[in-house]
Amino acid sequence: MIDPLAEVVALLQPGARFSKVVIGASPWQIRRTDSGQPFYCVILEGACRVEVDGQAPIELHAGDFLLVPAAWGVAMSSLEPPSPGMATPHAAVGDGTFRIGKQDGPTDLRMLVGHCSFDSPDAALLVSLLPTLVHVRGEHRLAMLVKLVGDESREQRPAREMVLARLLEVLLIEALRSTAGTLASPGLVRGLADARLSLAIRAMHEQPTRAWTVAHLAREAALSRSAFFDRFNRTVGIAPMAYLLTWRMALAKRLLRQNEKGIAIIAEQVGYSSASTFSVAFSRHVGLPPTRYAREHGSESTGRAESETGVRVAE
Structure with a gap:
């Protein structure tokens, strides 16, 4: 688990x-x-x-x-x-x-x-x-x-x-x-201490690629959509989808730093249907496009960033 x-x-x-x-x-x-x-x-x-x-x-x-x-x-x-x-x-x-x-x-x-x-x-x-x-x-x-x-x-x-x-x-x-x-105070620690919310949080971590919605996560927690949303906000301190986005971006940044996979593969591994959709979300959340982030933070300092089409970020 x-x-x-x-x-x-x-x-x-x-x-x-x-x-x-x-x-x-x-x-x-x-x-x-x-x-x-x-x-x-x-x-x-x-x-x-x-x-x-x-x-x-x-x-x-x-x-x-x-x-x-x-x-x-x-x-x-x-x-x-x-x-x-x-x-x-x-x-x-x-x-x-x-x-x-x-x-x-x-x-x-x-x-x-x-x-x-x-x-x-x-x-x-x-x-x-x-x-x-x-x-x-x-x-x-x-x-x-x-x-x-x-x-x-x-x-x-x-x-x-x-x-x-x-x-x-x-x-x-x-x-x-x-x-x-x-x-x-509100955060992951309190969320995991809540028997219902912990089910939804674990599900997000186990399946970050799944096309989660609040309704799906509420079912995991065996709560109504509104009860789940309010309880998650109050206990974790952010909305369920904001938590999921933050976790996906953390995973994406780690993969980009490793410079071992192309943007399209990374996009798929963190739950996005296309490299372009992922690039937009990453740029908005992090402040840099993924290829630039990989160039500046990748483990391969000489890594060659390519286009957003799925070509490997580093050779």
């Missing part, structure tokens, strides 16, 4: 590229502006409050994991925030650890924060299928991973950074595939 989340994660190629340990002594408050980078936070000890991109604040407690696939603004504070206008002291204390709040005395928070990366050239396209925010709490498997991350972050063992990076990569994937215990 096709696993839609595994397919999306495999194309995203997630990795943990940067992390730091932060210890806090209340009261404190920090704000940061990111340019749409994936942000994560693991609470190892204590608790804090976080507000992402102007959404309602969330309380994070020991064992919680927060993932924001594309963060623009993050504000974090102790549960007892500082007085308005009060500056928060912060300083590096060595070994990749930073202290915020009072610079002496006991601390009441220990967390690991950082940026992960999605190495796929299609990251922006694929991130649109994910929730804008994933908050995981109470997951036994995830709690074990958080403990391993916490233990590794405290010790100066050989290959510490390499082990931490691998553990965080597993943690990212585990968070994305968690359903029970996950407080996720």
Whole structure:
């Protein structure tokens, strides 16, 4: 059986590229502006409050994991925030650890924060299928991973950074595939957690070439057309046919980068009846015609793009 989340994660190629340990002594408050980078936070000890991109604040407690696939603004504070206008002291204390709040005395928070990366050239396209925010709490498997991350972050063992990076990569994937215990905003994670909608989503991934309509997908989910459409929009965050289009374009971009097949064959493999129809849809969605995309992003830098008639994109 096709696993839609595994397919999306495999194309995203997630990795943990940067992390730091932060210890806090209340009261404190920090704000940061990111340019749409994936942000994560693991609470190892204590608790804090976080507000992402102007959404309602969330309380994070020991064992919680927060993932924001594309963060623009993050504000974090102790549960007892500082007085308005009060500056928060912060300083590096060595070994990749930073202290915020009072610079002496006991601390009441220990967390690991950082940026992960999605190495796929299609990251922006694929991130649109994910929730804008994933908050995981109470997951036994995830709690074990958080403990391993916490233990590794405290010790100066050989290959510490390499082990931490691998553990965080597993943690990212585990968070994305968690359903029970996950407080996720609309997106693929919530769609797959819905027993009815997951049937339709899996069908789209298993048969991307099929001439799907909303009525066909509603039958897969055993729902009326209107009930399916409303439920999909509310749970996944986009319309069913928009989801299908996004997934088809992600598949098409991967095939074009491989430079191994002609446009007509690729069009057929992603559900289009002709190369010209596919070219129009691809150009509108991606902003480049498929032949140009293949030239600029293909694995064969010397690949020769031909016409839209089905001649191989690369020799």
